[in-house]
Amino acid sequence: MITSFSRTVPVLFGPGASMRTGLKVKELGAQKVLCVYDQGVKSAGIADKIIDNLKAAGLQVVIFDGVKADPPDTIINEAAVMANEEQVDGVVGVGGGSTMDTAKAINLLLTNPPPINLYYVGSGREHKPGKVAVMIPTTAGTGSEVTPISVVSDTATNSKKGVIGPATTATLAIVDPELLLGLPPQITASTGMDAFAHAAEALTSGGMNPMSDVLGEKAISLITQNLNKAVKDGSDLAARTNLSFAALIAGFSFSDSLTHWGHAIAHTIGAKYHIPHGVGCALALPAVMEYVADAVPGKVRQVGLAMGLSLDENLSPAELGGAVAEAIRQLNREVGIPSLKDFKIEESSLEQLIDGVMTDDCFMFGPKRASAAQILGMLKKVYEY
Amino acid sequence: MAKVYRVNVKTKTIAREELKEDYRLLGGRSLISKVLSEEVDPTCDPLGAGNKLILCTSLLAGTTVPAAHRISVGAKSPLTGGIKEANSGGTFATYMARHDIKMIIFEDLPETDQWHLLKIGKDGTPELVPAGGYAGLNNYDLVEKLKGQFGDSIAVISIGKAGEMQYRNSSLQNIDFSTGYPSRANARGGLGAVMGSKKIKAVVIERNETPHVFQYADKERFEAARKKFTEVIINNAGMQWLREIGTPALVGITGSVAIMPFRNYSGGFNDKLSSITADQFMNNIKSRGGKTGEPCQAGCVLHCSNRYHDPDGKYVTSGLEYETIALCGSNCAIADLDIIARMDRLCDDFGLDTIETGATIAVCMEAGKIPWGDGEAAIGLIKEMMEGTELGRLLGQGTMATGKALGVKRIPVVKGQALSGYEPRNLKGTGVTYATSPMGADHTAGLTLEAPLDPLNPLGQAAVSSMLQPIFAAADSLMCLFAWFAAASPDTIPELLAGVYGGEWDFNKVIDIGRQSVLREKAFNAAAGFKPEDDRLPDFFTTDKAPATGSVFDIKPLELDGVLNY
Numbered sequence: 045m046i047t048s049f050s051r052t053v054p055v056l057f058g059p060g061a062s063m064r065t066g067l068k069v070k071e072l073g074a075q076k077v078l079c080v081y082d083q084g085v086k087s088a089g090i091a092d093k094i095i096d097n098l099k100a101a102g103l104q105v106v107i108f109d110g111v112k113a114d115p116p117d118t119i120i121n122e123a124a125v126m127a128n129e130e131q132v133d134g135v136v137g138v139g140g141g142s143t144m145d146t147a148k149a150i151n152l153l154l155t156n157p158p159p160i161n162l163y164y165v166g167s168g169r170e171h172k173p174g175k176v177a178v179m180i181p182t183t184a185g186t187g188s189e190v191t192p193i194s195v196v197s198d199t200a201t202n203s204k205k206g207v208i209g210p211a212t213t214a215t216l217a218i219v220d221p222e223l224l225l226g227l228p229p230q231i232t233a234s235t236g237m238d239a240f241a242h243a244a245e246a247l248t249s250g251g252m253n254p255m256s257d258v259l260g261e262k263a264i265s266l267i268t269q270n271l272n273k274a275v276k277d278g279s280d281l282a283a284r285t286n287l288s289f290a291a292l293i294a295g296f297s298f299s300d301s302l303t304h305w306g307h308a309i310a311h312t313i314g315a316k317y318h319i320p321h322g323v324g325c326a327l328a329l330p331a332v333m334e335y336v337a338d339a340v341p342g343k344v345r346q347v348g349l350a351m352g353l354s355l356d357e358n359l360s361p362a363e364l365g366g367a368v369a370e371a372i373r374q375l376n377r378e379v380g381i382p383s384l385k386d387f388k389i390e391e392s393s394l395e396q397l398i399d400g401v402m403t404d405d406c407f408m409f410g411p412k413r414a415s416a417a418q419i420l421g422m423l424k425k426v427y428e429y
Numbered sequence: 430m431a432k433v434y435r436v437n438v439k440t441k442t443i444a445r446e447e448l449k450e451d452y453r454l455l456g457g458r459s460l461i462s463k464v465l466s467e468e469v470d471p472t473c474d475p476l477g478a479g480n481k482l483i484l485c486t487s488l489l490a491g492t493t494v495p496a497a498h499r500i501s502v503g504a505k506s507p508l509t510g511g512i513k514e515a516n517s518g519g520t521f522a523t524y525m526a527r528h529d530i531k532m533i534i535f536e537d538l539p540e541t542d543q544w545h546l547l548k549i550g551k552d553g554t555p556e557l558v559p560a561g562g563y564a565g566l567n568n569y570d571l572v573e574k575l576k577g578q579f580g581d582s583i584a585v586i587s588i589g590k591a592g593e594m595q596y597r598n599s600s601l602q603n604i605d606f607s608t609g610y611p612s613r614a615n616a617r618g619g620l621g622a623v624m625g626s627k628k629i630k631a632v633v634i635e636r637n638e639t640p641h642v643f644q645y646a647d648k649e650r651f652e653a654a655r656k657k658f659t660e661v662i663i664n665n666a667g668m669q670w671l672r673e674i675g676t677p678a679l680v681g682i683t684g685s686v687a688i689m690p691f692r693n694y695s696g697g698f699n700d701k702l703s704s705i706t707a708d709q710f711m712n713n714i715k716s717r718g719g720k721t722g723e724p725c726q727a728g729c730v731l732h733c734s735n736r737y738h739d740p741d742g743k744y745v746t747s748g749l750e751y752e753t754i755a756l757c758g759s760n761c762a763i764a765d766l767d768i769i770a771r772m773d774r775l776c777d778d779f780g781l782d783t784i785e786t787g788a789t790i791a792v793c794m795e796a797g798k799i800p801w802g803d804g805e806a807a808i809g810l811i812k813e814m815m816e817g818t819e820l821g822r823l824l825g826q827g828t829m830a831t832g833k834a835l836g837v838k839r840i841p842v843v844k845g846q847a848l849s850g851y852e853p854r855n856l857k858g859t860g861v862t863y864a865t866s867p868m869g870a871d872h873t874a875g876l877t878l879e880a881p882l883d884p885l886n887p888l889g890q891a892a893v894s895s896m897l898q899p900i901f902a903a904a905d906s907l908m909c910l911f912a913w914f915a916a917a918s919p920d921t922i923p924e925l926l927a928g929v930y931g932g933e934w935d936f937n938k939v940i941d942i943g944r945q946s947v948l949r950e951k952a953f954n955a956a957a958g959f960k961p962e963d964d965r966l967p968d969f970f971t972t973d974k975a976p977a978t979g980s981v982f983d984i985k986p987l988e989l990d991g992v993l994n995y
Contacts, residue, residue, distance in 0.1 A: 046978075407892065
């Protein structure tokens with residue numbers, strides 16, 4: 045079959061890379077940028093370091109520090125008004141997925157009429173490229189620094205919507221593992237499992253993209269070997285570097301092949317119960333691997349092999365799915381991923397999630413179709429964890 | 430409650446019934462699937478006594494919603510051997526609604542060869558009238574003669590000689606609102622043959638002076654919803670192309686990316702595309718006194734129909750649509766709109782599905798019967814069908830029968846029905862719809878042209894088709910598809926239904942009308958003997974690369990099996 049390898053965000057990678065932020069932004073032609081971050085990044089001292097770096101290079105900096113988790117459309121629209129009033133010619137996003145998605149969505153509104161809601165996937169409305177957009181992740185998970193997607197929480201419908209296109213694709217990603225050294229263990233774990241899910245879902249989606257497969261396998265391998273180390277010792281720079289690289293290539297991996305049911309489940313659980321995205325992904329993934337094993341047994345095997353499992357060649361798809369699912373559950377336990385029960389969710393409420401899963405954009409990209417009853421079956425397995 | 434006329438063609442009796450309470454929230458495709466599921470043995474002979482021919486109006490017929498009057502025809506299809514619903518605009522459903530008739534069901538087979546009309550008088554009285562003087566006429570002459578007998582204020586749905594001869598590619602035709610000619614077709618699946626098997630030449634409805642007054646559950650709520658719905662359609666800039674040009678506007682769009690079929694679904698680019706695109710079409714229309722922007726039914730605000738004249742300024746046909754240009758034109762490598770218009774006229778007159786006919790002619794070209802692109806020879810094949818020559822009778826059995834008899838390897842059909850105007854290797858989501866729709870290959874079961882996916886990438890295509898099929902089925906149950914897509918949103922259609930029928934509606938409840946219909950259709954087909962292996966495209970689409978794109982249809986069987994599995 046014919047596939048496309050279309051993701052080409054340039055990346056500056058390595059410990060200390062963020063020290064070149066000002067230099068690179070200036071090289072890209074910007075003079076006045078909006079620096080986007082949240083209070084966590086500010087209190088960790090990372091935001092000030094980046095702002096100082098930008099200013100030292102002679103750039104004017106306007107600040108937007110009001111990013112919220114699961115970024116709401118309203119905040120993006122308000123920040124864009126401010127950015128346009130200030131006539132910035134670029135954005136610098138410093139933070140996790142919510143921050144980078146906010147920054148990329150603002151970038152879209154620098155060159156396209158508001159509001160962001162006009163550009164949701166399925167609207168049929170395309171957008172023009174934005175201005176200079178430099179993304180600097182402070183977690184190893186989302187991959188948003190290299191994906192063309194911004195995920196926005198639509199406040200009118202209380203659902204997550206995707207915006208995809210040139211303006212929601214960074215001009216440059218600056219990945220500096222040193223920025224992660226102070227990240228708390230539970231965030232390290234959940235964001236790491238988000239990246240793991242990107243890789244495993246990209247491998248097993250309907251996309252069948254060999255570049256995604258190669259990148260996904262390596263990401264899975266690096267995360268399996270390094271996540272627990274970084275959770276136990278947040279200052280382990282080698283582990284942080286491996287995880288940053290894994291998240292980066294997992295982001296490239298799912299840009300072409302796309303994530304599927306695990307993310308559809310995580311988005312739905314996240315919207316309803318406000319469970320961290322990475323935790324939702326980590327909990328959903330084992331059941332999803334079991335369920336798709338009959339459709340893509342070879343790919344599920346690749347996930348398992350990348351995790352270092354020895355898998356007998358004669359395993360049936362069901363046995364294969366079971367073995368890989370159990371290994372992921374084991375990794376979840378090692379790094380301290382909590383269960384749905386820990387969030388005081390009742391098993392009887394799972395049925396209410398089915399519609400949300402089936403209408404999530406990611407639901408489309410599985411390697412086969414799933415009925416409502418089958419989704420409920422998966423959700424029950426997620427709950428059992 | 431609305432009326433149902435049940436006509437037994439054997440006993441020549443007509444029972445008048447009330448619409449059942451549990452049919453009240455069904456119409457069009459969904460009502461057809463319900464009645465067929467409950468009344469027709471799926472294993473019956475489509476042209477035998479066990480099959481029934483059902484005519485019914487769309488769910489919003491009788492209301493003042495724009496473009497709400499579609500006439501659906503249903504039966505077990507003699508072409509596919511499965512369930513079939515085909516609908517059209519025109520004037521027939523409007524006249525039914527004026528008389529508050531929801532449905533007409535024809536049952537059994539007559540014992541003699543005598544032809545009949547069903548006539549519904551001004552006072553709504555149904556009557557079977559001997560129609561010996563009308564048999565043998567094609568639709569244009571038939572309608573003219575009927576108007577001579579019953580006056581101009583009639584609606585007619587009829588078969589031409591193709592239906593009389595029980596051709597499996599035969600249509601029912603009904604009168605276009607703007608031109609007064611029988612150019613609106615319930616085309617697909619050979620339902621004309623079912624009408625022919627029952628020896629019913631036409632149904633004629635006389636216009637009543639005082640139409641039935643529709644009882645709205647909440648008139649105020651309805652009026653507010655109708656106003657909004659109408660405004661959305663009128664102000665929808667994205668539909669301007671339909672108003673100005675109509676569906677022929679698609680020719681350039683799909684042709685330029687090799688989605689429009691060319692040379693019997695070769696998958697290549699049409700090298701004479703510019704001869705049949707909208708520019709040429711509009712030139713011909715404007716320079717010869719033709720017209721676009723015409724409504725096919727009363728009360729429509731979209732106005733997507735047209736009338737096409739020859740170089741001498743004389744009327745040739747009306748409702749010349751994209752699918753006809755794609756199949757009778759591009760797919761046969763015919764690059765002359767005048768020829769295509771003549772083919773359209775002959776098909777409407779004789780009562781043939783232009784899609785099936787174009788696909789059948791292309792298969793003949795592939796077999797070397799006539800040269801590629803030879804328009805006059807193509808017209809000659811249609812005339813052979815009309816004359817009933819040996820070859821003509823074979824062609825009348827459709828693309829699959831013709832292809833097999835002529836030893837053609839590439840026969841573009843699913844469940845025995847020819848693919849419509851979209852190449853499935855280059856628009857994969859529509860390929861999924863072709864493969865999995867209980868109707869056989871048909872774009873109105875779930876066209877994915879507007880889906881936000883790369884049409885050449887298999888990713889997400891099965892899901893999109895699976896999601897769209899109930900939506901299209903819901904649209905085909907309620908109103909005209911174009912009106913639906915011009916205005917459908919969670920706060921328009923549910924509000925309309927709440928105003929018309931009462932109760933609380935949301936979009937999911939509306940779509941569920943379509944979803945349940947598709948599930949009934951699947952169940953009917955399964956009982957008729959269809960297996961998952963029937964939900965596949967012909968092998969050549971999965972093995973031969975489309976020259977324009979290098980693409981094959983690579984949606985896996987396992988994915989196809991999961992489509993319509995809700």
